[in-house]
Amino acid sequence: MKRGIVLAFVLGVALAAFAGSSNTKESSTTTPVARTAHADTMRALGEQRFRANCGRCHAAPEKFPPRAMATVLRHMRVRATITDEDMRLVLIYMTQ
């Protein structure tokens, strides 16, 4: 039973890593959503997502430099298990 659990976990890790590595090149050239013509809408959506997700634990912080905020959002994506889309929209809201 124990061995089965461990094997299942290792298999999951391997599958996830394989899935993730297959599109590294593709994603590195992605244009950020912030550059679309709907920047205002994106910011408003980002604020909404901030209040819904981040507001569960803490108040809105001041806006840090964009590249620092990108790191914070990556950290919070992992820590608070927020969705990929929520992270992107909050990043737009917090940096623009």
Next chain:
Amino acid sequence: MQFFAPARGHSQSSAPDKPIPILSGTAGVLTSVTAGQTLLDTQINPVLLIPFGDRWLVESRGEFEGEFQRPPGGGPFGGPVNKHLDYLQADYIANPYVTITAGRFLTPFGIFNERLYPEWIRALQPDPLILPIATASSDGAMLRGGFPLSARANMNYAAYVSVASIGVNGVEAERQVGGRAGVFFPGPRLEVGASWQKALQDDRKNAIGFHLAWQPRAIPLSVHSEFARANQGSGYWIEGAYRLSQVNVWNKAMRRTEVVGRMQQFFSGDISPDAAASFGLPGANTREADFGINYFLKDGLKAVGSYGRQLSSAGNFNQWTVGIAYRFLIPLGRGDTP
């Protein structure tokens, strides 16, 4: 298989917002009087975040805590400075649904340990009574992530294997598996979830937990609650924090003020009072009520104060806490767009 399928354009960074390393964390000074005994608690929890490329993040948090008391009979404050590595982990964002973590990490059991623990975030400074249950740092690997189930609900999950857990009072070679799953409803801003942990040796004991977080849209109220049950004991806490921004007098000050209340209970488990104490748990059935007030002086800096009354067969006592908590963030590189 969609869960593991690659997705387009999910990497976080692009050239304008390429993440940089940062040093963040919390510093706090708290004075508490518990059952007439004064304790000066100074704490700094530095958090180092180092991103690599589009998908990697190495993150670590340490804890340096000085607990200073006057010796019996008087004299200057003195005491130990405890050092502890809370986590040192590498995260790989494999795709929008899965992040792979390896190293030492905070055990995802309930919500307080992972999300609410830092002094600048928690609404009341005293820990919940059940915090030590199944929350010792884990060493191993973890899968975690969050994704939308529908337009009205998001799922979040974490599943882990730990080969050694670091207990409150040192190393305990314990292997365990566990996980947590939650569903967040953005409409009512409600999250509910459950946690589970199973030891892989000895009596293969289980621990289970449930959690709730709710921020109603109509009022600036934040409600959190947890329940946990394990062989060491069981219990719950429920906490409400209300920001006084809707009060019409002294509005500028009221907007910065938060009042908090917490009710909790702990029920002893199948271990002796001494063993419970070594886990950081009460040695007897315990009830506690806490009330507090926080004043946000500026972003990341708040003054805190609370009063609590603990009732148990081992003795009743009051607990007063007053202090200040600060969150800092230092970019270790050029923070603006290159």
